Amino acid sequence: MSQTTAAAPTVEVPSIPLAELAPWALFFGLLAVLAIVFVSADQGAFSIPSGNAIHEWVHDGRHLLGYPCH
């Protein structure tokens, strides 16, 4: 932090343009939501794919992280 004060006394933090951020947010957001749904809700409230293998495998994590499991 000490070397940053050399640049300017009150540093204006540069913001990232939202247009630059949007594709990252969209694609990673979709991916992340998919992962969260598989761990938190799949084969409980709904089943895609059918069965209970995912539910059983992440069973303890689903309970522990606060999601309704069964």
Next chain:
Amino acid sequence: MTARAFLVRGLLAGLFAGIAAFAVGYFVAEPQIQTAINYEESHEDAPATHTHSGDAGAEAGHHHDEGGTVVSRHNQRTWGLLTGTLAIGIALGGIVALVAAGVLGRIGALSPGQSTALVALLGWVAVILVPFLKYPANPPAIGNADTIGSRTTEYFVFMVISIVVTVLSTMLALRVRDHYGTYTGLLAGVGLFVVVMVIAGQLMPTVNEVGDFPADTLWYFRRASLITSATMWAVLGAVLSGLVGRLYSREQSIAARRALAASL
């Protein structure tokens, strides 16, 4: 400071967060989950499992659907739990990092590391703590299989309300702060959040399927659940804000050197 730089650091922080949550969950929460499963098995009507004598019965596997896949208790509490905490940790890490990238320089006079830490803190309150207060985590043996659909919907609806109101409250706080100062701004933001969430909590349906489940185990499990998620978000916030702060000071020093070189 680019979106990519934030995302990469968020994924790394999420990895650490997932590992930490697994470690805490394994040692703090798994004993309570096992107690709950033992209780469930000892209260099942059919004499299906008579071996509820400690670990011998524990290896029989915990499942609900006849004929479905059976994952052993050992796999559920080790690799299964690790899968869950890592997947959620890395997914949250990326999301928190991209939100932190979005609010960078837009959230008052905070440095990049500070605004990132604030995102993680508000994230835990909005995503975990407030939904937990309305729909707390339940151990195995609690919950009617017939209501899993509505309970899941209600949980996620309340979580989305909480997230949206957190964003709106933050925007209100920043707007009020510009005109009336930080104290009034914080008061307005926190006030809006508390009032709206209390009203939403009163309006949303209550779920109570605890039955005669032992209260001590229920409390230990819920406390362990909160400790585990707090660990996940704390490690995520600490690692990510540290990495972001380091990235920023490195970019600052490079910029300072360039300015010095240009002035020569």
